[in-house]
Amino acid sequence: MVLRSCWKSRHKNSCGPAPRWIRPALLWLCVTQCVCGIGAVEDSKNVVQKDAEFDVTYNDSVTSQNQTIYAFNHTISRNKTEGVRVTVDVLSRGSDSPILFVVRQKQAVLSFQIPLILRGLYQRKYPYNHVGRTLCQPPTRAASETQYFFVDVSTLSSQGTNYQLRVSRVESFTLQTDKKFSFTASPSQPQYFKYVFPDGVDTVIVKVNSDMTFPCSVMSIQDIQCPVYDLDNNVAFIGMYQTMTKKGAITVQRKDFPSNSFYVVVVVKTEDEACGGPLRFYPLRPDELIDAGNRSKLIDVVVTPAINSEVYVMGMLFCLGIFLSFYLLTLLMTCLENKRMKKREAFQVPDDMSPAETGKTPASPYEYGSFADNGSTLSSEAITDSATSTDNNYGYIERTMDCVGRSRHESLSSVEEDDYDTLDDINSDKNIVRTKKYLCVSDLSRKDKRILSKKYQIYFWNIATIAVFYALPVVQLVITYQTVVNVTGNQDICYYNFLCAHPLGALSAFNNILSNLGYVLLGFLFLLIILKRDIAHNRALFRKDLNALECGIPKHFGLYYAMGTALMMEGLLSACYHVCPNYTNFQFDTSFMYMIAGLCVLKLYQKRHPDINASAYTAYACLAGVIFFSVLGVVFGKGNTVFWIVFSVIHILATMLLSTQLYYMGRWRLDSGILRRIVYIVYTDCIRQCSGPMYIDRMVLLVLGNIINWSLAAFGLIERPNDFASYLLAIAICNLLLYFAFYIIMKLRSGERIQCLALVCILFTAVVWGFALFFFFQGLSTWQKTPAESREHNRDCILLSFFDDHDIWHFLSSIAMFGSFLVLLTMDDDLDTVQRDKILAF
Template identity: 70%
Template sequence: MSNCWRSRRGTVFSCGFEPGLFSCFGVLLLTTHVLYGEANTNTSVVVQKDAQFDITYLDTVTSENQTIYAFNHTVSKNKTEGVRVSVELLSERPNGPVLFVVRQKQAVLSFQVPLILRGLYQRKYQYTQVGRTLCQPPTLALSEMQFFYVDVSTLSTSGVHYQLRVSRVESFTLQTDKKFTFNATPSQPQFFKYVFPDGEDTVIVKVNSQKNFPCSVMSIQDIQCPVYDLDNNVAFIGMYQTMTKTGAITVQVINLYLVSLHHPQPYFSIKDTLSNPTPHCSFSYAVANVYIMGVLFCLGIFLSFYILTFLVKLKICLSNKRISFALSLSERPLDVVGRCRQESLSSVEEDDYDTLADIDSDKNIVRTKKYLCVSDLARKDKRVLNKKYQIYFWNIATIAVFYALPVIQLVITYQTVVNVTGNQDICYYNFLCAHPLGALSSFNNILSNLGYVMLGLLFLLIVLQRDILHNRALMRNDTPALECGIPKHFGLFYAMGTALMMEGLLSACYHVCPNYTNFQFDTSFMYMIAGLCMLKLYQKRHPDINASAYSAYACLAAVIFFSVLGVVFGKGNTAFWVVFSVIHIVATMLLSTQLYYVGRWRLDSGILRRILYVIYTDCIRQCSGPIGFRGVCVCVHRAAYGLIKRPNDFASYLLAIAICNLLLYFAFYIIMKLRSGERVLFLALVCILFTAVVWGFALFFFFQGLSTWQKTPAESREHNRDCILLSFFDDHDIWHFLSSIAMFGSFLVLLTMDDDLDTIQREKIYVF
């Protein structure tokens, strides 16, 4: 905004106003002095000088004189030149600030020297050297002469010495894939112009500082006047982000100004500094037009698993037909013996078996045998158990709907705020490899989660096919299906596949705007997957006494509840860690007791005495305690580690506990399976080896750490890295690819690892 008025001598005065720089009162105060000061003192003098570029003018200004420097230059439509005004106060302690007003054809720029900027805790910092670049609005004429004026005035009664220099900015227009070096300080920001060439629609603007300056700001703005290039107004329009060493913003199809400036004082440090370090930065561009290739690559990888699964199923089907034809010409295998246990037709309620009067004593007799077999813990009606385990699937489907809908709504709100405000510090992306699409700021991080959904759906189809074949065998009254092998219950498998799909959906939601407030979106269903896998392992040998869906999901809800509390209150809070460690140890001991007593224990006044007795007899006296109590020792160790170290990322710490428990249980299951004389079939062995290798590579890419919301946004960008696959996907995207494949492989291991027992009677299969 500019206002013009005329003094008694006919000289035109102007005053420029920038939001956040001067108040209206200050401008009016200066105007009043100029208008009426001369009438009172009759000594005010206005001097206009013709000035030239690249010449340093040394002069003095007081309240009684004002100097106007007149410049002219030729503006061409096909060539853009930058003009920079640099001033410095030579007086050590001026009595008042000096106002510099630059009047152009389509804009007015004003600033005072010393320039006052505010840092941490509203502390003021004064700068006597100020440099500003003039905005260059486009011209319609091929070439025209333009004038601009630099007005210098002050209210100080004593003379203030200053120097003024106006120069042209070389390389004001930037080019794609060409690095450019420039200097910037808090009082001397820089901005440059970039025009999209024909055929380009996306560029990645990268700024790399060669010095570790505490905090800088880079901004992308449309080509217009004024350009907001000071710390107190850079957030007004466009996109901006803070940085220390590295910054990057992806821009689509707009001509732009790149603004780079430094905070007067780092907002994440309480150390005071009045120095003006000048880091050397490089500016480079990278064209990103590989969206179609990235989508095709992602679809191709996971569709290949569908094709491979179809080929494997086809081969198995052909092999089974040959075996069936051979068996039809000979006798049935001799190891398939025994009489089928008839299913009860009276009821299909879960607690039918428990209505018998002598059931408690029968359970105590059966479950206290020295060596339990699967038949001892598979006595309930099969249809009852099927209904019990199908509840896992329906419950997780219900949870998914009620959990996902508000999550989607919230992340859409996050993305909208980022797009409207232009604040790139809200979300912790890998900005060096963030490819926007529409309203989404990092489409590649969202696309790479497609594997969880597609492979989760494929696993559900595989389970459905096995379920159908098993039901057909039951309808034919096949003896192997009725009383051989591990009892087939598919409800938990359906729940696992659904959880894998939801993990993909919620991980995609988290990566819409990753930050510490929504990190639990990315981890909630990881807890679900780990818990369901452990339940499935336990269910294989303990079908009658496995936890119900209601109690299992209640425990998982408690885990997620503690995860949220840990993220919000866990950092440095001793009381929280003490409470969590106690609950962790107590819960582990109760679970181990449940496993040790095979579901036959009571929570009464004598439980502590019985626990101590078991620890003494099985762990101290014989030194051959069960895996449950050895697991207690491991859990106590992890709880002590958390209490002592108190890691900042509580959610990852809790997830590590769940995954560690799952791996320990899985290793124990495999070892006991081999010790029991069982074997692992070729298909299951291939799945185990393949999954182990993929998990190894996946964890390598996971620990690359491309960003971290435990630090400030500027510090997080120091970890950003360029794309490493197809110029579209980064390390974390590859983690998404590999971890989805590894989870799918882990599910296949659980599904196929006991296929060798399908022709073995349950009375000969040990429980462990």
């Protein structure tokens, strides 16, 4: 408009239009005058520059017609760092436009408005009229340098707005090692301080503490550069950061900061939801401003040196030394046992004669009528079988040894379980045998050894296959997790014990990974022990040793191999979980715990019931169902009533079906006539004649088992624990302990004894389990809560300044599991010289 009016005034004058040749000159003149006119308009806005001083409060006002520039200068030195803090408070309220403050420095520009609008969840707006910001201090190469900076104050509001401006020096801007520093922060007044690595220190732990749970805060570690991201909406842009309530800790390494220094930034969030606090009300209008209230927080920060490389080496040697000592102890005991066995064989049997050539029956601490003497009543069929076996002992042994001798040259792959079950004699008497009131192991070990050996070896090969296909994607996933943590700096992703998390390379908590080495080493040691026993047993069969052929619990090692493999995989997957522990991958840590518990129960049952134990396919299918429910519980179980009802119903039904299987020894089938048969049994046994249960011991076990499982199901339905995976594991462990206690009691009731080695293993394992559970329940972190709430449980290392309570749980639990496996392996060694038709099945 100004250019057009200028052109008209020059183009037309009192004498008429200007000549064509002069029009370009007139146009240039108009442009020049218009620019000058605009400059005149700008000059009409009053711009005042003031020489300002530190620690002086300036009370002033600003409108759209005036602008104030405060000029400051200060001297900085290379050997001393001082912070500069700008504090602004707006005294007038209700202005239609905010006041804009711009701080111009040598290498940076900092700008903010008042009221400062910070956004929370769902874009809720919180205004702040009191703002304090610290200016970044770029490093200087000169010994001493004078730097200038300017604070520009302006607004577009036509109304005058009063404000206070104060610029002050922060004397304690540099943090000192092992010296606590206290300060106050709020959402509009964030604080940050500088830390310089001293000589000889490569890693430090920055610890931030507060007595106040809320307001929620964020601690960030940033490199020395401008700008510093110190507001709630940008603190996560660079560096490492984590939310905190009362505690926060970040391990910082010198190699990550080329300047050998970093900023410790503390920001108070506008809302507390990130720390597990309550969700505030939702505004009625999208543009509604919410009063944030007083959100100041008193915070202490201290920087301490982390451990050095010598502590790493000591921790590794300690871990290896503990578990390798078990190898040495096992080797020593093996040598002593071999020496004792050679002496016994030299005393009992000449060197040139095998046990079969002596023609002697195995030594037994029990006589054929021992059960009758103990008050037990055998069925007439069992007594007849015993008498017959006495009369025809030598002929039967000869036929058995011939059969075994032939089986050593036959292929296992040519024998199937169905080939044996289709024989007429088995179909005619297997149900009759199982209905005897007192069963012996010989009654339930009638199948060919080659068939059972092949059946139980499937357990090992199946779990080996499962381990490979399960572990590979797990390793890939946790590597991705660790990469995301390292790249983004978001330390809320993983639930470490940050006060005792020692990094090594790309790993954030190497100590938690190293402590899982015991599962792998002891699992491998157990496999070696089983391999030795397997080889010794096969040699005994090849020599046609009567003790191996006719005495003791039938030796099937497939489940033992599977247990050792599961223990090794538990160590590997637990290490993977501790690379980045959180609720999305907790099933990595528990999946093989379920398998270990299930395999132990199966092994206990297999000892006395080798013919009717579950197949590997059925067992692993059931375990897969358990893991499936574990995943569903973690994802959908929290507060979901429908899920808990469905799970409780399935839990109770599974308990009843398993009880039926155990009570009737597999002599039942699940089909359309199951309800009719149940009604018939209830009518005939309970209503018509009120007869008691035929198998008292089994009934007592199953009643107790149902009471416990129904109670656990009711507890889950009522309480709905957040940690569903641990709840499911507790169910498995309770059932394992119940059956193990039943087995021990029945073993002692049957007149059997527990040898010294097995008794030592039981006592040692019980003590170690007690200490292990003590450290497990210390609860250094929990993914059931927010990361900030989890950090409230963090504690310092307690062993060698390298391992925390959870690491000790790893040590002790791996030893306890290994001891539990040894208990299962050795608890029936007292029966190795007892004929199987004198060993009760229970």
